[in-house]
Amino acid sequence: MILIVMGVSGAGKTLIGELLAQQLHCSFTDGDAFHSAANKAKMHHGIPLTDEDRWPWLDAIRAAIKEKQGAGETAVFTCSALKRAYRERLRGGDNDVCFIYLQGTQALLHERLQTRTGHFFDPSLLQSQLDTLEVPGAEEAITVNIAGTPHEIVREALTQLQARGEYAA
Template structure:
């Protein structure tokens, strides 16, 4: 069974929005950028070059979790781009649901730095990238993540995500068929 929500996570510049939009289109789902759930104070803080604290993040993460619950309860499906750098953040977003999956966009700091340097008009300044990598806790196996390398073309990354999701869905249905 395919999850009702996919959370595309990674550091700023890893391609969350780009990959998330392409994945949502491929799967026929709604796409939401987690950045739009940030309160104005968070955006102002990041725009000024200051990293968010956990206290800043909790209301933002809860707003995204509420949106996931709303969409799933309505029978919809969504792909949400959200940094979700720490396990504690992902626990707020998933909160025990088995119909929500994490998609981790994995890449080196040098690769991401190059992408950020070329990006224009985003509120996250490249100078905060080091703090993102310091904060990052890659998802553990018991979080059942889909992990993909971002060192590939967009289409190949989306292909890899869809392949892993389908393998997981086939495994789920096979385990349900066993006596």
């Protein structure tokens, strides 16, 4: 099973992904690690990424997913995966790739970004991400509200995975 924790910047993908990986006793990979230096520089300077910027990044994440699958491993990845086409590219037609969409209000996301330090993402890009986001439907992803504590969010994600038959506690 491959889990991809998705959502806009500030949703808590990294923290939730790390906690999920701990709960599942599996590896964790932050999708941001696959961004090129040029992509990081653009985001740092408040320039939104284009689809052309994102395709090589998504392909690199997909290659890492295939590697984990080839080894028969369960793994947790993070990726904003804002558009349906991006999610389809990451899924690659595999039924064992499951998305967990971290959903929050614009006010909460903005608040989180204002207090975050040491990240290349310019908080002014939040609106462009929200404008780009194609909210996944229930058939495409598990949706978890980010208003709770990180442990509550992880517990809800695991509960929904269990209800779908994706995870046995």
